[in-house]
Amino acid sequence: MTSEPRQVPRIVVAAPASGQGKTTITTGLIAALTARGLAVSPHKVGPDYIDPGYHGVAAGRPGRNLDPFLVGEPLIVPLFLHGVLTPRQADIAVIEGVMGLFDGMAARPGFASTAHVAKLLQAPVVLVVDGASQGASVAALVAGFREFDEHTRVGGVILNRVGSDRHEAILTAALRGFGMPVLGVVRRHADIATPSRHLGLIPVAERADPALETVRNLAGLITESVDLDAVLALAGTAPPLAGLPWQPEAAIGTPAPGRPRIAVAGGEAFTFSYAETAELLSACGAEVVPLDPLYDPALPDGTAGLVIGGGFPEVHAERLSGNTALRTDVRRFARAGGAIAAECAGLLYLADSLDERPMCGLLPTAARMHRRLTLGYRRVVAAADSCLAEAGTVVHGHEFHRTLCAPSAGNRPAWEHAEHGAEGFVDGAIHASYLHTHWAGNPDGVRRFVEACA
Known part of the structure; x- marks a missing residue:
């Protein structure tokens, strides 16, 4: 197995906080890219078991977790490469974050956060922002996340739960005013929400047919709402990744x-x-x-x-x-x-x-x-x-x-x-x-x- 640096197009899907729509957008992106004929390697930051189940349905291959606390920092890149190569080499990797972009362990601020894993993988970040209750203030929010850590590269934004054409125009104008690419605008679609209960989303295994329908609907929604070519271009800016795949x-x-x-x-x-x-x-x-x-x-x-x-x-x-x-x-x-x-x-x-x-x-x-x-x-x-x-x-x-x-x-x-x-x-x-x-x-x-x- 070669240890030469590998060119693996990849993005990390993050958000300012929980509840912004990361899992919906990530699953939809994976499904939409897969529908294009691409082999997508799905990953999840943190220990969560449920989200990778939906990723797996969308990609047709297992969703895999990347958690520096559970396995140690040195294994993150090898486990990532193992996922990219198994069962066959993927064309792109999509990594869903956990909580807010910089939220990690309380005892070790930033450790095991989405930003931590993004830096280990040298991957650009797509920030999912819930635009439901804000207008031009979205620019201040995103600017803060872009400037907070110089080693975390926020390469674009997907706006979620946007209410109208006018609302979209206000949000996109504010973001483009300081040079932040808007990769997509997703309108409110309550009809494709995934049901939850006391520990989060209901697992795929308990709602197999409805989950498949949800994933198909998400693929269509993201294809219509997100510039997939721009997402692929951003993923392609990730540098070659050195290291041996975990075996x-x-x-x-x-x-x-x-x-x-x-x-x-x-x-x-x-x-x-x-x-x-x-x-x-x-x-x-x-x-x-x-x-x-x-x-x-x-x-x-x-x-x-x-x-x-x-x-x-x-x-x-x-x-x-x-x-x-x-x-x-x-x-x-x-x-x-x-x-x-x-x-x-x-x-x-x-x-x-x-x-x-x-x-x-x-x-x-x-x-x-x-x-x-x-x-x-x-x-x-x-x-x-x-x-x-x-x-x-x-x-x-x-x-x-x-x-x-x-x-x-x-x-x-x-x-x-x-x-x-x-x-x-x-x-x-x-x-x-x-x-x-x-x-x-x-x-x-x-x-x-x-x-x-x-």
């Missing part, structure tokens, strides 16, 4: 023996997974097979390990509980020593109950919905030896949920956090906690898990 085989090294069969939960209830998870498991020698806990009556034949990631089990609790056959099989598997790695939704599924509905009964804790949102990055230390980590191992992850478990930790907790204390459960070959991790940032943990399965 799961290189990250893992020698595969584990035995080719263990590892079931990975999916379907409507377990939609949170990074594309690199299955790639790393396969590179480590595992045979990865899907499992849908809503419908499958048993684990796949020969299952040696089980991965249950995040999602919305609270929305599907009655159906999950009603699949008694699978819950019984998972309990049998675990009690026979089968290795299970469970994150967030997986923790709830393995608990005694979720909102008073019986779950797998493998962990001595009861889960319930709560009005408070738990959200944030975590730097944790493994509190006990487990199938995922040796005691004392430092891991970076994030939490994102509106449920609580009582108790929150077992006799052998999964993790210790300096501020939040002990969390999660280690019981035999089970490792379960609220913490979401990106396994590309901890390939040793992947190897440990596959070897436990083997």
Whole structure:
């Protein structure tokens, strides 16, 4: 694999704040460029699982996350290049930002922000601005973002939720008055809004046909409203990017023996997974097979390990509980020593109950919905030896949920956090906690898990 600098046309789609329409515009751009016959590599700054699902529908290839906290700064360019080249080389990469352009970690201002990733990728920024309640003041807003950081290049603006021709004329005149290119003007279209609930947009897996229709409508809207040639021209100004693409085989090294069969939960209830998870498991020698806990009556034949990631089990609790056959099989598997790695939704599924509905009964804790949102990055230390980590191992992850478990930790907790204390459960070959991790940032943990399965 060559380390010569690669010319990868790319743009970062950012906004002054959350709620300006980044996901709508980004998904529409990806869909419109794909409809032109271009291969588009979609990416998302930060840990969010839901937006990349819509990106993937629009591009026809997995949406991938770029998060400096979860995987470390040195992996951002390699993971980006891996996405650009997989499954085939893309013509352009479109990267959706997170929150406002310069919003990052509270403890490390700017770190893991959209601007941080844009600088690591040397990518120009397209600023999406909600014009709904402003006129000429938009120029002052955009000028501030352009001048705030000399190393972050705002190359153009897409105006969103513009109300009329006159409104458009006021906004565009103000921006062009100080030399800021207006790449597009998108009018208000409430009929193509994507439905949301307590943790954001409803995942693609739960509304497959409506999501496809939404993406098609967005492609048409962006084609009509945005100068795609100007977007492509701006993306082409990104300089060649040096570095080797990330490769799961290189990250893992020698595969584990035995080719263990590892079931990975999916379907409507377990939609949170990074594309690199299955790639790393396969590179480590595992045979990865899907499992849908809503419908499958048993684990796949020969299952040696089980991965249950995040999602919305609270929305599907009655159906999950009603699949008694699978819950019984998972309990049998675990009690026979089968290795299970469970994150967030997986923790709830393995608990005694979720909102008073019986779950797998493998962990001595009861889960319930709560009005408070738990959200944030975590730097944790493994509190006990487990199938995922040796005691004392430092891991970076994030939490994102509106449920609580009582108790929150077992006799052998999964993790210790300096501020939040002990969390999660280690019981035999089970490792379960609220913490979401990106396994590309901890390939040793992947190897440990596959070897436990083997």
